Amino acid sequence: MTFDYFFKPKAIAVIGASNDPLKLGYEVFKNLKKYKEGRVYPVNVKDEVVQGVKAYKNVRNIPDEVDLAVIVVPKRFVKQTVIDCGEKGVKGIVLITAGFGETGEEGKREEKELVEIAHKYGMRIIGPNCVGIMNTHNDMNATFIMDAKRGDIAFVSQSGALGAGIVYKTVKEGIGFSKFISIGNMADVDFSELMEYLADDEESKAIALYIEGVKDGRKFMEAAKKVTKKKPVIVLKAGKSESGARAASSHTGSLAGSYKIYEAAFKQTGILVANTIDEMLSMARAFTQPLPKGNRVAIMTNAGGPGVLTADEIDKHGLKLANLEEETMQKLREFLPPMAAVKNPVDMIASARGEEYYKTAKLLLEDKNVDMLIAICVVPTFAGMTPTEHAEGVIRAVKEVNNGKPVLALFMAGYVSEPAKELLEKEGIPVYERPEDVGIAAYALWEIARRKNG
């Protein structure tokens, strides 16, 4: 598809690549040196060598076809650089340099001119005033920030710094992205086009957007309507309140618009609306799982409290606790201790080990009244146990039953849970740390299923 030159380029020029660690062009080139799928060339007007690699004075001097140029030169050189890229036959430009549309009318005019030049040469621009783009699946990090973790969510952010903050947060929390795109001022490439590209991207199972303001509402809605038929789109819209809208307006200069209008539009196009960053990420992560046939949820847990909190959360979102079949409860009774609760939520109590997790998950997945399973593990309080065996039990049951019912996990044991969480994620079972996160993930799966079924 058309944007492959952005995300799978054969050759990249980093224009403004630097040897000075205090410059953004240093970080960008350092990050891009790890790119696997193509060649990367530094362009620097002064230095012959950048970070150990032969550099070129101008992109036009590079003895190779260049499809992507990442531009980090000072603002006064940007226009000529874009022209040079055009002459060179570059296809995509990631324009990191700031100081354009976000500064006022003069900047908007300059930005528009850049886009006109680019279009004349058949080039497209992401930015300006952005952090850059990443494709974690081929290790392309064309930004000046740390590598995101590889994963299944395509994340597009209208705020570069917030996007960066979210990358740092997700790295810490073990959440992965397929693509990360900081779109900056959206002078050219916008949400609509990116969504359409990402809709067909096999490495992305869901699309998450952080939006402050949309420029062309009609175009956005038309694109969203098409894209949501192929893939879930989750939006976090900033500027919901009067205070927030005022803040957004001074941030981007664009009117945030009434949130109610946005919300109605999002819903009409099949977009899932998130209220917080964690809601956005929690929903997006759910889609490694199949869609449920209904809204009846079985909860299994080794502790009552989290079962209750999770039941509260799913109820809030219009899902309900499944009424287990008599036979299921009978079979659970056979191996669970007398103090266990075999009614949904099934409380296997603190003594539950991997084997109990396996048997319980299996029975619940096989129960015809169950559409979705949430497996909860609080820190196992019996000496010598770690949550890893519980994760393994769930995974074994899912593999054996294999009947297309979605499974989500809630593992609440801080550092102790980390190896278990890695295991589950490797099997594509999204694992959360908070009842509200697993609750909204369950909602997201059910909501998309419901819409598909009309």
Next chain:
Amino acid sequence: MTFDYFFKPKAIAVIGASNDPLKLGYEVFKNLKKYKEGRVYPVNVKDEVVQGVKAYKNVRNIPDEVDLAVIVVPKRFVKQTVIDCGEKGVKGIVLITAGFGETGEEGKREEKELVEIAHKYGMRIIGPNCVGIMNTHNDMNATFIMDAKRGDIAFVSQSGALGAGIVYKTVKEGIGFSKFISIGNMADVDFSELMEYLADDEESKAIALYIEGVKDGRKFMEAAKKVTKKKPVIVLKAGKSESGARAASSHTGSLAGSYKIYEAAFKQTGILVANTIDEMLSMARAFTQPLPKGNRVAIMTNAGGPGVLTADEIDKHGLKLANLEEETMQKLREFLPPMAAVKNPVDMIASARGEEYYKTAKLLLEDKNVDMLIAICVVPTFAGMTPTEHAEGVIRAVKEVNNGKPVLALFMAGYVSEPAKELLEKEGIPVYERPEDVGIAAYALWEIARRKNG
């Protein structure tokens, strides 16, 4: 106060202390060996020595006055052990052993009998069926779980496992507790009495309660009314929804009751109601700061997006963006770059360093239209910067201005923020990772201030 024998005992007997790492009595004694303020004696019917310490066959054989006994013996030995404790002159019992009231009518009867025996000897019981208690300020960990981080929040949990999960979570997130109390079945000591004790505990700035069901509603309300006059009480009530209530009822056997009734009662008594674990912790952590005089919030940030999201959150909770004085904006304009926004939220843009954080925080705290300050830092995107200098800037301003206005921080840079967060926390400035958390913390401060002012 009366419960000092629970939290500051001179001598502790661990009855059921064990050499077998698979037993709870192993973990409890291992944890208590670190206790600083008093002596700790293992009691074990078989072993002469437990974990290198001389053990006693019976609590009555200990050649010392014992004020606290932690009981982890099998259920069938509990009754005689309680009698032995009474004969020995023990004052407080933490009864970890399970299998009582939570199992049904017979268990309830047995539990009641234990309490009668205890009362006859003038003893009080926390539990049974609990994880134990901790006082982080004297390193007393009378539980079988990991040490909580030392801090200012007293946390009482009706679910042992959830409480444990929260301890593990807070350790990972760097959040501290002053006391941790797993109250189990509340056969004797209940929320009301603990709240009253904690109200006068100088090491606790706020009290957080996880409640599934209250046994004596009237007593609870009377205690809460008294306690909230001295100290903020924050409650997370599980079983809000029909599903949740059903789950809670099968968990504790007690009726969860209508959440609406609980909510009304909580509000009437001055309790702050949390909807999630993170809301509970975020609110409780705010009270290292003074109360604001009004609801006008100034936000300073190095990135627009998080400023907008935070403005949305404070608006949701009835706070508002302060209208800065002309003079403040003029002075900000003098040193901030032209692209910065000097209107609240003040966006110092990504180039802001520690010095800009210091000057901006100072001006905002000095502005007479500002009641509260939220300082935001997203990962500084200019090479060579770390959030530590931003934290230092804020701290310096707070110390210099020192005019009693509360300051909260939002640092969103994953691992990169950790040293900065530690610095802020050391100065008593609560620091959050998510806009919704800092938003509800601001609400908690304002809500308590509002109530105090009538």
